[in-house]
Amino acid sequence: MWSRQNIAGALAFAALAVAAPFLPSWLVSLATIAFANGLVVLGLVILWRAGLVPFGQALFYAAGAYTVALMSRYTGLRDVFVLVAAGALAAGLVAFLIGLLLARYRDIFFAMLSLAMSMILYGVLVKTETLGSTDGFHVETGTFLGYAPRGAALGLALFWLVLGTCGFAALLIATYFVSIAGVLAAPVRDNEIRVEFLGLSVDRLIHLKVVISGVLAGLGGALAALAVAHVDPNMAYWTTSGGFVFVTILAGAGSVAAAFVGSFVFELARSIAIDFFPGTWQIILGGALLLTILFLPEGLGSLAGRLRRVPEKAS
Amino acid sequence: MLTAFAILTDGLVYAAYLFLVAVGLTLIFGVMKILNVTHGSFYAFGAYGAATAVGIYFERGLPAAGGFLFMILVAMAIGLVLGVILERGILRFVYGKDEVVIVLVTYATFLMLEDVIALIWGRQSYAAWQPMVAAGSVEIGDLVLSNYDIVLVALAAGVAMGGYWALKYTRYGRLLTAVIFDRETAAAFGVNVTVVYTVTFIIGAMLGALGGAVMAPKISVTLGIGVEVIVLAFAVVVTGGLGSIEGALTGALIVGLCRAAAVHLVPQIELFVIYAVMALVLVFRPYGLFTQAQPRKI
């Protein structure tokens, strides 16, 4: 659990938390969104380890986001902790229900069914006038246990909220990765039938993974809704799901830290690319993904592992 | 009564459109086991190419039917070139890798080609309405049908029948069928699978471009049309069964009619009825309508 990657990640995390007030605000906002999205990526890693890649995680992301937005608008609740918890819970419930069906599928059909579910939500959101159709709607600023920061202080508060949530999630998932359910991902990926014959229901194990990844995605979406202060149906669109999968492949499934580092590097790269190459940034990022798949199939996170392994071999 | 008829005609036209877009995708999956996201790019390139071709052609005041033909030929030529470049340049390096990895490769190229389209054609939208307007319309009772739509349906039917006949009765078609069933055995029998892959991909690309070309007169050709269409094509192909032309046709008909019904009766569900149908089909037929499950022998 405390691999070198995770220790490095934890230290970087602590350093960021302390350094935040001194960093430029655009970087803090970028990091806020990146880490929120990192939660979605972490959920994808959980499923990827078991050999499954859903193409519709945006369903849970949007569920979390819209829960926050709707609760904030209609109940007057503003406390971010309550809203985020509600978002994660709602997404978890959706994941539990959808998972009952989804867990019976594998490979491309798992991916496609997941995609279909997210597009159904998209369709509902776009056609619902009260939710602002394609424009979505604004999310009111949240409060932090009574404290109501504004301006730069709000940016910092949101950042620390996201950082704290991610840290908490990272600890839980790191524990999960060494648990029976977590370690059994590789056997399921390798030879599902043998796992059944050894006495475990693979469908139920996958259902658990779908729920956990759904909760994480919902958590990410809830935080994103507060950070961006806006929700729109695009959060459920397939390209949003595609973006998450993109980052997951780049980051690799090696460790919990990889999900957040990968997400941050991606957001930074995308920002820079859009700023400096507005007409060709998709070529650049698409090319990066292509190169990663061709030469680093385990993602960029595996690079860190490789660099360390070489000296060991030489001795 | 009128509504029912309108649903039927709208449904058929939409089904024709879906089939033309999806048939190339299902062919590529059937033979190569690749779910090709770049198919959306073929569609987009076909539409843009058609728009440009229409622009060039109709300036000269030549007969409209020729314009239609010219537009299709230009689009399919673009599809051919694009197919060759992608298959030889990128795809052949990832054959044999995990299914999902290949999908991601095609997703990456799709993203890249979105920018390429913008670089070539800019960010404005294009119109190519001339063939559609020139074709005129026909009145059946209270309903007005566009002749262009009728041509669309005829074309789709033609492609369906032609494709089915080619697969069943030509030598090359039977070769393709063999590879669809079992690539290894076909190779062991001396089929040059590499060539088959390349040819299939090119045919798929040309069909995708054809789909885009044929739709260009009906829509506004802008950035993002590939993004919308690819997820529709996925739904049709998965519903019908990956790799099956009958599946693509049936899937297109079911989805087309359901969507038309939604548009006329319950417009709120128009956008997602397609995916709901797909999800429903998958519940009862986990591999799509026309594919059998392959049990694993132990």
Add this chain to the structure above:
Amino acid sequence: MNAILSVRDLEKTFGSIVAARDITLDVPPQQVVGVIGANGAGKTTFINMITGHLRPTKGSIRFEDRDITGLPSREITRLGISRSFQVAQIFPSLTVFENMCAAAAIARGPDSMLARALVPLRSRATLEEADAAIELFGIGSWRDARSATLPQGVRKLLDIAMATVGAPRVLLLDEPTSGISIEEKFGVMDVVMSALKSRKITVLFVEHDMEIVGRFAERVLAFYDGTVIADGAPAVALADARVRAFISGTRPEAVAEAADA
């Protein structure tokens, strides 16, 4: 003495094809049964029905006086019947030790999925159980090798060892020596049979090599055309005229020699 495994009028049809029919037998505890027959005779269908991979069309299966007909494989495994596979079913990307830990964790672990998400896999009990099974089957020198790189004999031993970590009372081995060279077959079977005997496990093994059957089986079940045509001590069953005609061939002396060895 109560039979540990009882089968009554078992039948399996696939449409118009009758893969197995009229199978009735009792297996006493700790007996070692050799199951022979040509390909397609119904042996694997028989095993698949007992282990829950196939649901019988007719008939019943009782294990330790409990009806297990039609239960799914994972439940049958949990109740105490395990199997190994003709083509070794292992986890190729994991080491031998990791394979064994996975099997042990599934067998020993908590029943609720949620608990499995919280309990670490590498608990002391699991690690000890895994190491014990590796020792018992003599594959200790391969402990940290990636199982995809294992030679065939070791793969089959791993496959069988994984089936034993759940402390099954009955173990069905589907062609345990298939793919193993002639020189090594007997060695592998020696290791397997002594391991299973020490654990007091009732064994049914499918085998095509009649010398191995003669050597290790206390009882022989001969399958032909979906049903059992002979059931008895090896010397008797293998001398049966129909068994000789359809399955074992005409040199029972070789069997007797192997049995005496």
